[in-house]
Amino acid sequence: MSFKNILENFSYYRRDAEDGGHHDYDHRFGMTIDLDICTGCNSCSTACYAENNLAVVGKERFEKGQAMHWMRVERYWDNIEGDYAEEGAKFLPMLCQNCGAATCEPVCPVAATYHTPDGLNAQVYNRCIGSRYCSNNCPFRVRYFNFWSYYEDSWPEPLNMQLNPDLTVRDKGVMEKCTFCVQRIRTAKDKAQREERVMADGDVVTACAQACPTGAIVFGDTMDPGSRVSKLWEKHQIHRGPFLQKKDKTNEEIRGYRIFDELSVDPSIMYLERVRDTEV
């Protein structure tokens, strides 16, 4: 990047983060998870295992925190002042937030984790050397390391016949994470191209969003103003950009928020607050 280049294309390099910064995005895939109707049933997680060839690690490895659940449902007990959890439990589906300004990316010594023109935070398996810096740097704890060659015992025959041929089975020493079902995005793109049209909202549905029995998960392109996700983001005043966002003062209680927004990582997942009837 010469000085001349910078001068000539100054406006390009000085683009704000909302406009994608120095990236030229085709799409910026994002998600909305409505915690009000999420029941914490684990259906999304199961669909993810089925779609993405996730290894079953067993009790001993689970205990060591080596489970490979790209999409996990956390359960929190909070605000229990009395004797009983009268407000119920709080469920949180947690997956890679595919941050726009991801903290995992710059620390990778071999650029195995990088940002795609689709706005995905991608992991190149055959480039990964397993330094685990990325997972160390991820505030969401959603990167999973293959401490073992899980293919040796996770899919005893004929369980291996279920493996999805659209993506690999990862080997020991490689970091992996939610890809927003990149193979489904790829398929949808190819299909749109064959049909000589641009991708439309709803062409890509991730495995988790497809399975969710309550429809709490909505997936789509946040750059397409007509997509369901964009409309939801707009309604809840969440915008792209790696800084803590100020919402309309008159509407402070609008439900949309991004987890760890204060870290300025520009997560691609907007959560909607859980609503509970406190009058009961």
Next chain:
Amino acid sequence: MSVKVNRRKFLKMLGWGGAGTALTGCDLPTTVTLEEGKEEVVSYLMPEEYAIPGIGVWYASTCTQCEAGCGLHGRVREGRVLKVEGNPDSPVNHGKSCMMGQSTVQAHYNPDRITSPMMRKGSTLQAVSWDEAMSALTSKIGPDSGVKGDRVGMVTGTVSGHQAVIIDELLAQVGSKNHYVHEVINTSVWSSVCRDMLGDEMPKLNFDKAGVILSFGADFLGTWISPVHNMGEYAKFRKGARGSLIQVEPKMTLTGGNADLWVPAKPGTEGALALGIANFILERGWNAVDVPSSVGKSLSQYTLTAVEKVTGVPVSKIKRIASMLTERGPSLVIAGASTENHENGYDAVASVMLLNLVMGNIGKTIEASAKFPEKALRAKQGNTKDLLLLAKALKDNKLDVLFTYNTNPAFTAPAVLQVSESLSGVGFKVAFSMFPDETTLQADLVLPIHSGMEDWGTHVPAYQPDTSSVLSLQQPLMEPIHKETRGFGDIMLSLLKLRNKDFGKFADYYSYLQTAVANMPADVTSNVEGASKDIWTNMLQKGIVKAKVSTNDLSPKLVDMKFKVKQDNSGYPMHLVPSARLGLWDGRHANIPWLQEFPDQIAKVVWGSWAELHPKKAAELGVKNGDYVRVTSASGSIETQVYIHKGIHPDAVSVPLGQGHDEFGRYAKGRGVNPLKILNPLMERRTGELATHATRVKVTNAHRHEKLVHLGGSESQVGRKFVKTISVDQLRRTEGEA
């Protein structure tokens, strides 16, 4: 002509040939046909019309993981099924699926499937050929076997559709009436009350039309009736008018975890709470429907303070629930396992139903269901009464031949019933089974059956969620993986052929099914969407067929109830809650590695059993998370680790169902404990169901500790706001009603 090929030329040729192969190999399939005389070069790249490499094709089928009968779409690629998703055309699940539905592929590809028939020779089961197996079967049950009809029995799980018909047919031919339909997770008591008070065993529930749902232990998001359907309706209930959910139960279920208000009543006293609420509503004159004054009089003993004393629910809360039901109506009041399965279960559920009557919910949130027109195809729902009957028949040595299919009584029966022991008294036990479970391994003849993804079948869901009635088709999504497995229907058909020549015309169950479907009554066949196609083609494509049926309005009536709370001073102070969960269900899915690895929704424990205790009780016992406790009833004891949380009544200890298998393959065997084993043989008084939640236990510290393996490092958000909660009031101010 001789051509001299040197190395360079050879490589050149190879290069061109390779490029050609590569070109033809990728992108669109090239057709090398028989006409061109090059059939020997056709590789697996272009195997069949329906298997295009790299392209997944979706076929419709039906989920058999529980009894709800959700429609499925299976993704088939290169001749194998990879993933299932919900069938959007099915009115049961609207394209959605639960964790058990998704896991159906792991049942199908399970490494522990039985791959050949087995016969008991001496004390061991040995692999035999199908010929040998069938001739053994013929000699024991065929027309010349001399078997007495009333000494033949069949135990199954819930069955419906043509499976049910063919089972009925076989038993009728043999002359037996002993069809035991057994499910641990059932709604028998609810159904009995609905039948008696509403005239409909499985009324349609409109969750989406309710402003407030009051659920007495009905885990409708997890294990009650039709969970995936209910979850879809729940989303509408939350989104539209923003309904409120109140859950009364001794142990927090998935539904309880999602409630606006979770109320732990003393186990077994739920009926008193319902009557107390009803009494308060009648006293205040808040009732929408007038009830005979005698009802009011009989309720008058359920004053707020009396109810508080019995149930432990504070007066203020009872008042609040009553006013919620009134203000936020229409309401919907339902009851599930922890209310039903007590000795007073029927009366408790009837008290709950009384609330629906009083609040005028009948016809609004509870409606008549669309029953399938052909009665023989309707679901025969499993229960625990049949388990007790079976246990008695076994003990009294009433059976010579016993078939088992889709059920595992040796695992699910309480130890005190001695089902496992008395099975040995049955001369000839035949297991139709996919897996070496406890019951199967006790059989004399094991017939390996196709998985749900390999077999044909039809299913009529017991709970019909739509205004038209649905029949769902199960079709094979791929060729059988194992050569030596057969379809359940095929085996039944070959048994029928021995006795009834009419069945001789069917080559296999597939052709039987095809004929039977085409011969269904006109009110089914005439109502096929896409009129140009016949019903069978339509079913193959859509996976379902809908039948328009007219329903009558429900006619609510009161039943005679005598709700009593049992006093117990037997030295067993605690209540055992054998809780069911979406996932391992009653234990039938414990051999699916995914479902073992997925955390329980509430406790988040994986790969094992645990006992849930309230912090107060845990402090009393001096135990912390991971410590072992011994749970002892009059019928036995189990030892497991403790998980402590505030979602359980202090007088209750909850041990989840699912684990504690002695057999059942590598993923299930020898893992955890089975709470069903220590149940006392108590019966629900009016229905004869096994009162699974009535067993009293004592809990003692076993002074042993192991790390509790569960998901999540932190039990709380530690002040960080991951899951934010706002009040309904705030929501209305900002986003409006909708």
